[in-house]
Amino acid sequence: MNTFTACVERGENWWVAQLVEDPGVIVQARRLDQIQEEIRDALALFPELTDSPETAIVHLDLVGEVEQQAQATRDQLAAIREREAHELANMSQHARRLADGGYNYRDIAYLLGITYGRVGQILKAKTSTA
Template sequence: MDNTFTARASRDEGWWTVTVDEVPGLFTQTRRLDQIPGMVRDALTLFPDITEDAKGAEVTVVPQGPAADAAHEAAELRNLAREAQEQATASMQAAARELSAGGLTFRDIGSLLGVSYQQAQKLAVQ
């Protein structure tokens, strides 16, 4: 018997209302998202035919609605920004190495890349 459950949470009048995909008719509510797994496990104790180990159930919370959509979009943008920063750093390092190998001073490299000469030196040797 699978002991994994998906709790879908929607915001409604100051509460998170929760339904569980695997248990039709199971409904609970709570004030905070972090309370949902515990609330679902407590509710599962009322369904011994569904799970024998309600306290050990794995509960995945899936927020829905405008708040979840905004948070998801923000998280995606944060990830894109992190990836862009990693690409920019790699490009800066490659450029600093190439310029250094071409005989430019770290002061000139720093001026070209818009960083201090100390940072240009770090980039070139990393």
């Protein structure tokens, strides 16, 4: 097993995390972004939990409504960015197909809802990577 979950709570000046799989593993850090590495460091002291603590995947379960909402927003934004990347790839394909069909840059721009300059960039990038 190399995936762990830590229950994380904000203290006075520290973040405190307790491993769900072994409640005896408790770490603290000044910043939330340091918690996962602190847990990996602590896992090195418990070889019975994992053979490779440096590659352990640590999921953070934040205590507190606002913290959970912030984390959910971050996850939703990541999903939006992933979808955006997919749609931008589609746009590039559509621009190429339209250009191959004889459409001019301004018509392609209108159809895709972008500037004709952006159409030129997209088509140039597609040509240079082909």
